[in-house]
Amino acid sequence: MTIGIFEQKLINLKNDLVEMGQDVFTMLKEAGEALVAMDKVKAKEVIKFDREVNDLENSVVHKAINLIATNQPVASDLRFLASSLRLAAELERIGDLGSNIARRTVEMAHMIEEGEPAEKLPENVSMMVQKAIFMLEMALGAFEKGDADSARKVIDFDDNIDDCNRTIRKQILKIVNDDGLKAKWGYEIITLASHIERLADHATNLAEETVYMAQGKTIRHITHPSNNKNKK
Amino acid sequence: MVEEKKEKVIIRAKNVDFYYGDFHALKNISLDCMEKEVTAMIGPSGCGKSTFLKLLNRMNDFVPGARLSGEVTISGESIYGPNADPVDIRRRVGMVFQRPNPFPKSIYDNITYGPKLIGIKKPDLDVIVERALKAAALWDEVKDLLNKSALELSGGQQQRVCIARALALEPDILLMDEPTSALDPIATSKVEEWIKTAELSIVIVTHNMQQAARISDKTAFFFLGELIEFGPTLELFTRPRESKTENYITGRFG
Incomplete structure (x- = not known):
């Protein structure tokens, strides 16, 4: 069966989103590596790359709006196009967080160079960033395959990241309590953990969007584990 | 206390099969249309949607070799039972066709044609004309032109004259067979606006899926004589x- 022009354009748009996802994933992976190695040079490259992700978002949004305006899509086509607008925004936000993580890395590396009071990067922060990147990889894979079951596993994993964030906050507050001179370093680590936690939230949003796209079920604001916690 | 909206079935088709000679045009169709809702019928050409529509006011009675099994009721009464009167059914179930087909008469005479046949006279006819034209969202445009030939109106206005003509008999149901396919976008939007605000039980066949999506409460998809989804x-x-x-x-x- 031949593929129609509209269908081909949908495939192209999906490829654009997959490519944007791969770029964002690479950006986050490199931001994570730069953090663990306290590599200022690599971190600065990550910051520069954010602009390209922003351009990709504009391109995806422009194409999706054109397809909606000219084809009046319905059913799975409509769900995909509506989702593509949100997915592009989520990916762009993840790119911003990658950039934020890299900025914190630059700042902490600078502190170490200047001999300011600091400790080495806590092991659980390295673990947390690896877990969040793994979540992002799972979410992107689920989107590419249109696999709602895998997407739901990503959503379940978000609890784990939230727990990491809480543990790190407590641990850093204790260190800063014991040694007030490490307050600036503590602030950087807590901010960093917040960025990673937000990254995992956006990976969760990607997964929720995949469930909507694949099954037409809106689970956003219903299944998000962090929402349930907020209500407690 | 919030008042619960109760849906009432106005049209019920139960296990309906329909044949044109040997051709099995509708296969075991069961479907309920609710009172004051717009029900759209979609599907490719030849899928049976127009056949189904015509069953609802017995327009297929005139087709040689046509036969039906199963049950079709309107407000609980069988329209194919031994006591069913096709003329009364067609008074209660109005129809608007694909192309506007006003009579070559004045607007007033078009609207009053049916009421006159059942013995209604002036001044009641004047009341009916105003009410029907207002209901079809045409009154403001033609109130000073009632003696003008309906054929001199634009396509969209002609189609609304046909809607008003059907409404003049105060039908319980209005059937519409692709009512906007011969109209331009402005005329189409006026007819669609009317459909959305009519507060009437309407069954509409359309090839325009966006139209079905815009104006109907429920949609039935027919394919090869079967009701695939409703x-x-x-x-x-x-x-x-x-x-x-x-x-x-x-x-x-495909």
Whole structure:
């Protein structure tokens, strides 16, 4: 069966989103590596790359709006196009967080160079960033395959990241309590953990969007584990 | 206390099979249309949607070799039973066709044609004309031109004269067979606006899926004489249950 022009354009748009996802994933992976190695040079490259992700978002949004305006899509086509607008925004936000993580890395590396009071990067922060990147990889894979079951596993994993964030906050507050001179370093680590936690939230949003796209079920604001916690 | 909206079935088709000679045009169709709702019928040409529509006011009675099995009721009464009167049924179930077909008479005479046949006289006729034209959203445009020939009106106005002519008999149901396919976008939007605000039980056949999505409460998808899917329009157009529906409405049929 031949593929129609509209269908081909949908495939192209999906490829654009997959490519944007791969770029964002690479950006986050490199931001994570730069953090663990306290590599200022690599971190600065990550910051520069954010602009390209922003351009990709504009391109995806422009194409999706054109397809909606000219084809009046319905059913799975409509769900995909509506989702593509949100997915592009989520990916762009993840790119911003990658950039934020890299900025914190630059700042902490600078502190170490200047001999300011600091400790080495806590092991659980390295673990947390690896877990969040793994979540992002799972979410992107689920989107590419249109696999709602895998997407739901990503959503379940978000609890784990939230727990990491809480543990790190407590641990850093204790260190800063014991040694007030490490307050600036503590602030950087807590901010960093917040960025990673937000990254995992956006990976969760990607997964929720995949469930909507694949099954037409809106689970956003219903299944998000962090929402349930907020209500407690 | 919130008052619960009670849906009332106005049209019920139960296990309906319909044949044109040897051709099995409708296969075991069961479907309920609710009072004061707009029900849209979609599907490719030859799928049976217009055949189904014509069953509802016994327009297929005139087709040689046509036969029906199963049951069709309107407000609980069988319209194919021994006591059913086709003339009375067609008074209660009005119809508007694809192309505007006003009589070559004045606007006034078009609207009063049916009421006169059942013995209604002036001044009641004047009241009926005003009410029907207002209901069809045409009164403001033609109130000073009632003696003008309906054929001199624009296509959209002619179609609304036909709607008003059908409404003059105060039908319980209005059947519409692709009522805007011969109209330009402005005339189409006026007819669609009327349909959306009519507060009448309407069954509409349309090839324009966006139109079905815009104006109907429920949509039925027919294919090869079978009712593939029937349900709330919003659901059918955002997450259809059946893959055949999905393929048809997204244009990937075949």
